[in-house]
Amino acid sequence: MQVQVRGEGVRKWVVFGAIAFGALFMIVGLILAGVSVSYLAGAERAPGRVVALEWRNDHTSSSRKKRVNDEPAAYPVIEFTSNDGTPRKFRDAAGTNPPSYEVGEQVEVLYRADSPEDARINGFASLWLLPLIFGGIGLLFSGIGTVIALVMRRHS
Template sequence: MSNRQFFWIFGGIFAGIGSIFLALGFGFFQHTRSFLATAATTTGEVIALERRRSSNVYYPVVKFVGSDGEPVRFEGQVGSTPPAFRVGQMVEVLYNPAQPQSARIRSFMELWFGATIFAGIGGVFFLIGGVSLVSQFRPR
């Protein structure tokens, strides 16, 4: 295999993977935007910090009262060590009144973490692949 063939394959694979990750990041971004456009806002309380599996990553468990007056409990989507929240802390909650279990804490990590990670990784892969592919158009 020649160097030229290697860089075509390498660039194609990296640009392809990057494109997929960028598309996923954009999908997460659009999902969050549409959620925010229809979400109701209320205040909730962190009632527990759940440790998943045997890791030291803590996820906040929040309780709030929905627009129908019913209490709702949900677990945050992003965990951290040390915990980002403390038990008893009041937090702003965003939720769909028709599906209050889909609630999220209003924070950058809870809302935009997925989109940021996928778009960032996708951008790096796409850039590496793109540079590799574009370099093949240089005159030898």
């Protein structure tokens, strides 16, 4: 009987941990979404053009394990002119394989007037991918933990 009580206590802590982990990830996702919304609200817009694709392997060289997808990712290099007439160039933070953009492709660039070097492509991956990943993982963990907690409560 005492072993069962200990086991139930452990299960409750695991469920609580899953819900707490999920809530933390949802909060991080909401914060990242807020950062994107704030960036959008204060951003200047300019036409840009993909001038190059920078291929990079992002894994560390100290890792000796062969990963499933060990191929390099293409990061678009964008050229645009800010409102002050200065030509600018930046590498987008989101790299993909296969490439999301082609050299010569026209894109819309978002940048802050006070900090034009902090520019982003006005696209899904640049603005919403991280908030959705964190929010989705958080929703999954807290949802599973909540369902398990409700089932455990019904059975007791």
